Amino acid sequence: MSDSGEFLYTRVAQEMALAIRSGDLGAGSRLPSLRALCGRYGISLSTALQAYRQLEGEGLVEARPKSGYFAAAAACEPACEPAMSRPSAAPGAITVTRLALDILREARRPGVLNLGAVAPGPELLPLRRLLREMGALTRRQPEIIGRYELPAGNPELRAQIARFLARAGCRCRPEEIIVTNGCMEAITLSLRAVARSGDTVAIESPTFYGILQCIEALGLKALELPTHPREGVDLDALQQALESQRIAAILLVPSFNNPLGSNMPLAHRRRLAQLVEEHGVPLIEDDIYGDLGFQTPRLPTVKSFDRSGNVLLCSSFSKTLAPGLRIGYALPGRYAERFEHLKLLGNMATAGLPQLTLANYLRHGGYERVVRQAARTYQQRSEQLRRLILEHFPDGTLVTQPQGGFVLWVELRPHVDGVQLHEAALRERIAVTPGVIFSPRGDYRHHIRISCGQADGTALADGVQRLGRLAHRQ
Ligand SMILES: Cc1ncc(COP(=O)(O)O)c(C=O)c1O
Incomplete structure (x- = not known):
């Protein structure tokens, strides 16, 4: 065990995972040999091997016979994600304030399933x-x-x-x-x-x-x-x-x-x-x-x-x-x-x-323990939310795959309007945030933001299923 009580190989694996996920070690790039890893971290051969096995288990690393270890292509090429945004190249004034205020108020109405606001879950706060x-x-x-x-x-x-x-x-x-x-x-x-x-x-x-x-x-x-x-x-x-x-x-x-x-x-x-x-x-x-x-x-x-x-x-x-x-x-x-x-x-x-x-x-x-627990929970919820969206929304819907926080950005099919979906959802007592308020000129008409800060389990599953039905109806 290391000073912090974590297994040494987990710490090495975490550091490598961060470099792979952040793109510092690009997809397909050769990773340090076992011996090089031992030298870099001052660890034994078996610890280095354990670190690589953990990364392999997470799908971040591929072992190629006789060639060594490589960053997995899948780690950097996620499916069903939106592409780079392409906003207008000229600076402009902002026009969406009124809508933003209304949305904040609506999300707070009693009985509304709040998938709209980026508010943290109160049960995860000390x-x-x-x-x-x-x-x-x-x-x-x-x-x-x-x-x-x-x-x-x-x-x-x-x-x-x-x-x-x-x-x-x-x-x-x-x-x-x-x-x-x-x-x-x-x-x-x-x-x-x-x-x-x-x-x-x-x-x-x-x-x-x-x-x-x-x-x-x-x-x-x-x-x-x-x-x-x-x-x-x-x-x-x-x-x-x-x-x-x-x-x-x-x-x-x-x-x-x-x-x-x-x-x-x-x-x-x-x-x-x-x-x-x-x-x-x-x-x-x-x-x-x-x-x-x-x-x-x-x-x-x-x-x-x-x-x-x-x-x-x-x-x-x-x-x-x-x-x-x-x-x-x-x-x-x-x-x-x-x-x-x-x-x-x-x-x-x-x-x-x-x-x-x-x-x-x-x-x-106690701060560190609280945020680690919250981040673990948000990770599970975001993964659940992403799966649910891909399952229940029309084929071709794209969703981000964030590595932190608790919101997902959803690119709807071109015939699905984010503002109309937001309005229809509110009539069913579900709050989501239409994409238009995230751009100065009301772009992102076919996007919504969904937050899982305050919803999980069956409430989240039921909410997304109903949202998916509304999106299909458009
Ligand atoms: C990116 C970002 N910055 C700032 C804020 C506002 O933070 P605070 O509530 O501390 O004023 C938010 C809240 O949603 C946010 O998402």
């Missing part, structure tokens, strides 16, 4: 422990609600976040962190810190509608970039855009983006950090799903490769611990001062009680 921490604080430190916190946040929470960020490859001091009201405020303040009304922001396509609304509210224009369902944004297209027009900022969700679930490979993260540095353009990196990957260890954030301070990392505990606490944070690099000033102007500071509750929770430990 809610009781958080409330106990909060209860203890209100009894022992009632003065917490009798004072203002600093605009940048409570020092204890900032210290805990700095410690915690080391896991995502970010080495930073607590003073570099600014606590916000959720990730959404971190994104809004980041955009306000780096761009002015009329500027263009480069984004993934499709992209989370909260990001689109924020761009719209600030009078900015969105330049949508082609995005691959597994690997994320097309960096060649980004580079071309940076070389040919003025881009004020880039705003991406490199880890398990919403709605595609794509996870940018390690080599792309390095290249992105370099591009940002070369062009001096700020990158706002939304890492809200970064800890919900199905494989460990997680990939480092793009921020970890940032030497120029041009990357503004934004995240929150909304998907992992408690969306209702509304605690997010930013690591705004060289924009920290402006960011902090904007936070002060906006709402003075984030409330102290939820900040200290989280600081105590993080200090006492």
